[in-house]
Amino acid sequence: MTGWLVILMNGLTLSSDNPTQTMSSIDHYENFPVASWLCPAHLRAPVMAIYHFARTADDLADEGDAPAHHRLTDLSEFQHDLGQCFSNSQVQSQRWPELFAALSQAIQQHQLPAQHLHDLLDAFEQDVVYTSVGQGYRTRGELLDYCRRSANPVGRLMLHLYGVTDDTSLHQSDAICTALQLINFWQDRSQDLARGRDYLPAGHTLEQELKFARMLMMQGAPLTKRIKGRGGWELRAVVQGGLCILDKLDAQQSHPRLMRADYLRIAWRCWRM
Numbered sequence: 001m002t003g004w005l006v007i008l009m010n011g012l013t014l015s016s017d018n019p020t021q022t023m024s025s026i027d028h029y030e031n032f033p034v035a036s037w038l039c040p041a042h043l044r045a046p047v048m049a050i051y052h053f054a055r056t057a058d059d060l061a062d063e064g065d066a067p068a069h070h071r072l073t074d075l076s077e078f079q080h081d082l083g084q085c086f087s088n089s090q091v092q093s094q095r096w097p098e099l100f101a102a103l104s105q106a107i108q109q110h111q112l113p114a115q116h117l118h119d120l121l122d123a124f125e126q127d128v129v130y131t132s133v134g135q136g137y138r139t140r141g142e143l144l145d146y147c148r149r150s151a152n153p154v155g156r157l158m159l160h161l162y163g164v165t166d167d168t169s170l171h172q173s174d175a176i177c178t179a180l181q182l183i184n185f186w187q188d189r190s191q192d193l194a195r196g197r198d199y200l201p202a203g204h205t206l207e208q209e210l211k212f213a214r215m216l217m218m219q220g221a222p223l224t225k226r227i228k229g230r231g232g233w234e235l236r237a238v239v240q241g242g243l244c245i246l247d248k249l250d251a252q253q254s255h256p257r258l259m260r261a262d263y264l265r266i267a268w269r270c271w272r273m
Contacts, residue, residue, distance in 0.1 A: 043162075060074045082118065123146060233270065244265065
């Protein structure tokens, strides 16, 4: 599983608009592969559990035409089931039994921090509320605070699985994840606007924000050399994939997707790193 790319879920192209469908019944296109062979085999199950958790919660917040209060109710139920994973009682999810069974196992086996998972749900709830009232972001700082909860927790969860806990690595992961989240916003800007959602900070241009995302990605890039083995190569692909999407956005391509030639270029850039 390309773990750091879980946070690109907001930018996936979906084939269904039914928010009540399960993970298995919604087809998601991703610019980056899920269940990457670069991920160490012993980490694939917990990473997939985290992905399904985040992807499903995002679907509850984002997909279909359910009113805001229904979405918030669903997310509240989802939050309750998450809480059971960290309690001494057995998880008994009525709506998502397989999802929370897998997540609970990952939490127990790897001691996943609860705050990161709760932060993700908090960000999804904010999306629902902001969209319902047409609220945007007044400053870049406000947007970055949202990314701190919607994107950065995933990178920190991945580092936790890899046993990396030093402050430098955590900050570099935050930079990469925030950059990926911002790239995701800008590649799907037309779709977000159609949904009544605008992530572009007031007074800022898209060109400025593309440059800022690139700067963040370069700040985080040294982390690729701090993660050993397959994980380091996976993260190189994450960074170079994000930069490739930025190149396409700079060329004013709308909703860019990675093609075969792009993957070859990404592989070459990874080798050069």
